[in-house]
Amino acid sequence: MDTHKGGRFWPTLIIAALLLISSPSPAPTSAQTARPGATWGDGSLMFVENVGQFHPQARFQVYSSGAVLWLAEDALWLVKSPPPSPLSPDGRGERGWGEGFALRLSFPGSNRHPRLEPFDRRDTVFNYYLGNDPARWRTHVPVWGGVRYIDLFPGIDLEVSGQNGQPAWRMVCRQADCGADLQNIRLRVAGASRVELVGSAIHVATASGKLTLPLLQVISLDGTPLQSPPPASEGLEISAPFSRTTALTASSQDNPHGLLYSTLLGGDKDDCPYGSCAIAVDSDGNAYVTGMTESWDFPTTPGAFDTSYPVLGDAFVAKLKPDGDGLAYATLLGGGKEDEGRAIVVDRAGHVYVTGVTASDNFPTTSGAYDESYNAGYYPDDAFVVKLNSDGSGLVYATYLGGTANDRATGIALDGANNVYVTGSTQSSDFPTTQGAFDPIYNPPSPQGELDAFVTKLNANGTELVYSTYLGGGADDGGQAIAVDDSGNAYVTGSTQSGDFPTTPEAFDSGQNGAGDAFVTKLNAAGSALAYSTFLGGSEYDSGTAIVVDAAGNAYVQGSTFSSAFPTTPGAFDDSFGGGVCGSGSCSDVFVLKMDPTGAHLVYATFLGDDDQEYAGNAMAIDSAGRAYVTGGTRSAGFPTTASAFDSTYNGGYGDAFVVELNSTGSGLDYATFLGGSGIDFGYALALGDTDQVYVAGHTQSSDFPTTAGAFDTTHSGGYDAFVSKISTLPPAPDLSQSSKRVSPDTAVVGQVVTFTLRMVNSGALTATVSCTDTLPAELQLHGAPVASVGTPVVNGQTITWAEEIPVGTTVTITYATELTSTTTLTPTTCNEAHINDGAGQVYRRRAYVNGYHIYLPLVRRDP
Secondary structure (H helix, E strand, O other), rough: OOOHHHHOOOOOOOOOOOEEEEEEOOOOOOOHHHOOOOOOOOOOOOOEEOOOOOOOOOOEEEEEOOOOEEOOOOOOOOOOOOOOOOOOOOOOOEEEOOOEEEEEEEOOOOOOHHHHHHHHOOOOOEEEEEEEOHOEEEEEEEEEEEEEEEEEEEEEEEEEEOOOOOEEEEEEEEOOOOOOHHHHHHHEEEEOOOOEOOOOOOEEOOEEEEEEEEOEEEEOOOOEEEEHHHHOOOOOOOEEOOOOOOOOOOOOOOOOOOOEEEEEEEEOOOEOOOOOOOEOOOOOOEEEEEEEEEEOOOOOOOOEOOOOOOOOOOEEEEEEEOOOOOOOEEEEEOOOOEEEEEEEEEEEOEEEEEEEOOOOOOOOOOHHHHHHOOOOOOOOOOEEEEEEOOOOOOOEEEEEEEOOOEEEEEEEEEEOOOEEEEEEEEEEOOEEEOOOOOOOOOOOOOOOOOOEEEEEEOOOOOOEEEEEEEEEEOOEEEEEEEEEEOOOOEEEEEEOOOOOOOOOOOOOOOOOOOOEEEEEEEOOOOOOOOEEEEEEOOEEEEEEEEEEEEOOEEEEEEEEEOOOOOOOOOOOOOOOOOOOOOOOOEEOOEEEEEEOOOOEEEEEEEEEEEOHOOOHHHEEEOOOOOOEEEEEEEEOOOOOOOOOOOOOOOOOOOOEEEEEEOOOOOOOOEEEEOOOOOOEEEEEEEEEEOOEEEEEEEEEOOOOOOOOOOOOHHHHHHOOOOEEEEEOOOOOOOOOOOOOEEOOEEEEOOEEEEEEEEEEEEEOOEEEEEEEEOOOOOOOEEEEOOOOOOOOOEEOEEEEEEEEEOOOOOOEEEEEEEOOOOOOOOOOEEEEEEEEEOOOOOOOEEEEEEEEOOOOOOOOOOOO
């Protein structure tokens, strides 16, 4: 078989349970009566059609928890890799070592060439740019909700779909009587060491553990469950593998407060390891995520397979819909070796720009791009820059960026003209630089030895370097993140071990402080000179990991520090190093600072952490009010949180992600929360959406990582999964906006009784302490006592008052009748208005109108 990675698959799309679950079919609608279950299943799994991107034996592909399901003509293949053994929150442990298995599920005596008919077309599309041969690229690949094997046996179909995020299968009998045929159907499990029938399930022993397959349900053409013969085990075969029971559907769950949505993106191996995870958000609330995903190829032989070599990975770009309930598209980028997406940005037109690292000499590039050829030699890594069109189906441009040694891009920014700015690190003495650039010469004394940072500006077409420069000294230097202001000045942060790292005379700190310092550098718009450049640090190791710039030219920087003497400012939120002991040394804290436009002064600088380890994420954001938003990872149970936190309690394991909003002066936290489960969780990237809405992306090893009902993917698949969470930083509050007022009838004559019904609905996240006032107009007189579903209304003249608590998710009704006493003041309607005060500063006005009309008596004229 072809071992090129173009035949691999992407395991960050679907997560589901490993079990194939049989479920009853829903009642068919008028649009699906031609065949039972024409759209059977709930669409919770995606069946990716093979249009040439997979091994030719595979027809469809779907992922399950810790495994992938391949649908071939003559069998279903279940392939599972072993779990990783991570050693740190960034996933830098052993991954994909040990044994996996490949199970081949087939039906002896069945039609070896049934017609595979997909159903329930999804609006998600996949795109595959694997390798540098455009003829092998595949775009707009269809995705379905299930697949039907037509006439697997004469008059009997096999249907495979998804229910509650898990694969489901069943047999459909299209004949008048299938009894005799069902007696002869057998399920063969190849690749297992033992198969046993226990109750209504099949227990399968494999080289890497045990799994359970439920028996199939059988239904008739009209959807009626059929009686089936009892199953029996015969070695590695099950005769009549049919179930007499059906599976229960999972109960729904409510979205917890503050978590607007939270979804996983993961498959049977690691997704977003090594910090390879970034996020951007457009004006419509679509989230764009990049990172790295790992994969195995389609199996050819059932049984155990050796995975005692490192798993390779591809870069990916996924566009999540605004509600987090589905993918608009998913695109793979890669070649024959490992590829990582490290940073992402989106323009106003929805074009996506990604930079990262590739070890592939056949990474996809475009004709006319700046560099179409792989540059690395013995040292394998090149940087890359890719621009995708708005639906992810086309490469606008794709280029390598590097020299003959290792080059890694970690940060990207975009200016108003769609020029791209990239930073990272290079060991290449021949890294491409431009004439007139600030530093065109590699600085370390030994070529292909230490690292230099680089800063490169690529034109909007991806065809030329506007400028490109080294940035560093005689030791190791690396750029981590980059931002650009409206004038085209580039701001870079990272880490340096060079005592001769270039600084400017009036900078905040022009001297090295310890073993390794963070740095902040502002390059002029031409890339030819430093506007300012400064060290940042104490006596231990410090690194800048994220940077943004505001309209006034203030730079905001996030990073990690091991230095108790890291510079802080008076009045900052936390001027004391948390420290703690980690191994033989101290733990690190996160720092957040704001530097003035000259680079000479710190507006504020604060630690963020407690007495254990904190790690800084790779991205941060600021809002129009100057509040800074950061993410990362913490192992401190005492990490500071706020009263409005989604989760104020540390969840254990090796660490939780955190999300923090600092106030505009850096003196306090407007919002701070943990985010995680009982395993390892780390927040790598962050972006802002609407006011007080934060998107955070990272990876998790927690099977109980918090997800929300209806999200794209709510089941952890094992290893590291990526996650995307949208968080509201607003404090919890009641919401009575769905309250309403009605009157019946709404047209009346004098003396007629009309009834008003006031519905007060709390759809918020906090119990409302409500006071309601309704003053009737003069022409409406109360007719009897008002009645409330909770509490007792009080009447004082024409005014009705009511005061009680309304818990979250609760509706209270007040009903009262009134008599219309006059129509002389109606013009032609009267308005009855209720004022509902939620006790939290909001007053809701709800009105109902009564139309009145006169009754005209006939005039009798009498002649004299």
